[in-house]
Amino acid sequence: MDAAAPDHYAICEAQLRERDRDVWLASLFAPHPARRHIHAVYAFAQECAEAPAKVSQPLLGEMRLRWWTDALSGPDSEAARAHPVADALLDTMRRFSLPLDELTALADAHVADLYDDQMPDVGTLEDYCRMTSAAPMRWAARILGAEPSPAMEDAGVALGLARVLRRPSGPLIPADLLAKHGATIHANAPPLRAALAELRDMALARYESARRAARGLAIGREALLPAALVPVYLERMTRKDYDPLRGLPEPSPLRRQWRLWRAARGVGL
Structure with a gap:
């Protein structure tokens, strides 16, 4: 061909x-x-x-x-x-x-x-993130000549969860998480914020796991770089002006570039 x-x-x-x-x-x-x-x-x-x-x-x-x-x-x-x-x-x-x-x-x-459609549970959402966000990282790592690593899956799930939370039409929260907090997706109220905070913590935990696993990678770290921006986006959820029904505001382009530059040089993910 x-x-x-x-x-x-x-x-x-x-x-x-x-x-x-x-x-x-x-x-x-x-x-x-x-x-x-x-x-x-x-x-x-x-x-x-x-x-x-x-x-x-x-x-x-x-x-x-x-x-x-x-x-x-x-x-x-x-x-x-x-x-x-x-x-x-x-x-x-x-x-x-x-x-x-x-x-x-x-x-x-x-x-x-x-x-x-609303996803039934957190496990289904994580599977979605594996297929849509972690898979391209694995492909990029293969292109770079790297062996498969748990870092790719954790980084991909972290990135996927962050993208869910950034949805401009509002975050896609699993039904079991909403039920746990007695929240509804259509009301900007403390129960919804608690459900979102738990989802944010899941994303950050995955990010930290990926960051630790990445230390052992000899090659292929560049494949993980899209996930380096996960903390930058998720910290916007702690601001007073955060509205969960409108998604996350974009950090400045300069700050995102700076974060990627540091991560590419081994400072962070």
């Missing part, structure tokens, strides 16, 4: 820079030969995550996500090779033997987002 068109990799980077600047900044610390492949896997993850916002009906979103699973699972097609992200991803998959089942599982996991 011919390699992906170079401009298709460039499109993946441009897309990531525009729509997920945190991940794009984190990727800059990866060695240059690996960087474009990391762009490809994260551009794919972004395409799947944004599917609900691009459709007017859930069925259309399911069709969009099904296109991805078909494109990755079937033989090369002109449609897949013409799509910049799909073309770059297919090339990256073959070069680094990325696991097809994990790639398709990521697309399938985002079907739940189309219906915005």
